Amino acid sequence: MRTVGRHAVTESRFRHRGAELVYDDAGEGPLAVYAHGGLVSQAVEDRMGLFDWVPVLDRGRRLVRCDARAHGRSTGEPVDSDYTYTSLADDLLALLDHLCVTEPIDAMGASMGCGSVLHAAVRAPDRFSRLVLLIPPTAWTTRQAYARTNRTSADTIEREGVDAWLAAKRKQPRPAVVADVPTFPPTPAERVLPSVLRGLALSDLPSPAALSALRRPTLILAWVDDPGHPLPTAEALADALPHADLHVSRTRADIRTWGERIADHLTRPRTDRQE
Numbered sequence: 001m002r003t004v005g006r007h008a009v010t011e012s013r014f015r016h017r018g019a020e021l022v023y024d025d026a027g028e029g030p031l032a033v034y035a036h037g038g039l040v041s042q043a044v045e046d047r048m049g050l051f052d053w054v055p056v057l058d059r060g061r062r063l064v065r066c067d068a069r070a071h072g073r074s075t076g077e078p079v080d081s082d083y084t085y086t087s088l089a090d091d092l093l094a095l096l097d098h099l100c101v102t103e104p105i106d107a108m109g110a111s112m113g114c115g116s117v118l119h120a121a122v123r124a125p126d127r128f129s130r131l132v133l134l135i136p137p138t139a140w141t142t143r144q145a146y147a148r149t150n151r152t153s154a155d156t157i158e159r160e161g162v163d164a165w166l167a168a169k170r171k172q173p174r175p176a177v178v179a180d181v182p183t184f185p186p187t188p189a190e191r192v193l194p195s196v197l198r199g200l201a202l203s204d205l206p207s208p209a210a211l212s213a214l215r216r217p218t219l220i221l222a223w224v225d226d227p228g229h230p231l232p233t234a235e236a237l238a239d240a241l242p243h244a245d246l247h248v249s250r251t252r253a254d255i256r257t258w259g260e261r262i263a264d265h266l267t268r269p270r271t272d273r274q275e
Helices: 042-048 054-058 085-098 112-123 140-160 162-170 193-201 231-240 258-267
Strands: 007-016 019-026 031-035 062-066 105-110 128-134 218-223 244-249
Touching: 007 085, 019 085, 031 085, 031 112, 054 258, 062 085, 085 112, 105 112, 112 128, 128 258, 140 162, 140 193, 140 231, 218 231, 218 258, 231 244, 244 258
Parallel strands: 031 062, 031 105, 105 128, 128 218, 218 244
Antiparallel strands: 007 019, 019 062
């Protein structure tokens, strides 16, 4: 039996839009869902040791974490449009339907998962109570360069294979704040990976105007000196979202406080102005 801290983890799955989506379910209490970053999976994030979910579970939350379409244990086809933020948001809302959710729930997402969560919340705000956005990705003006890089990467994989692309990536510098975090190969299979990259290249976060109507208590957790997760995105989200708090980490030791910060955010009473 797998566990997170002292909490048993159950693996379940459901089908949506031609894919089998696999999720881990742990703990008891009000529901919180989590969407991971691009090209990894729940298992890979756990092995990286970046995010600690034990405090959330210990504070009496049920935590459901789903492997995104074509990532980890979930299946997916080489269709670019299946991997846009809006498509992944549709998968997230389908997960809530599968779980028979009737009350607003807390939602968390890292990097690509931020896009999934924000698009789902903008589309169906009444289904969400609190939000947590970890390492928001490039967005708006910084998204264009990221999209070009992703399209080039997809072409390289199709032309030369995934190993050539990974060899080139290993030569790129990593943010100092996470330089000691182990790296892993992408979890999408090579036949699907170019479509995942192109789908992300087609994606962007919701506009600041759309976010300004999202009156949900939001915690934004960011780190510094990472072009793939630039601090200006986190700062712009904090400005656009009416009830957002931003915390910026400059050391690995401070990143290790994120689990407690998330647990505090999810258990803090809401005020009338946040409804």
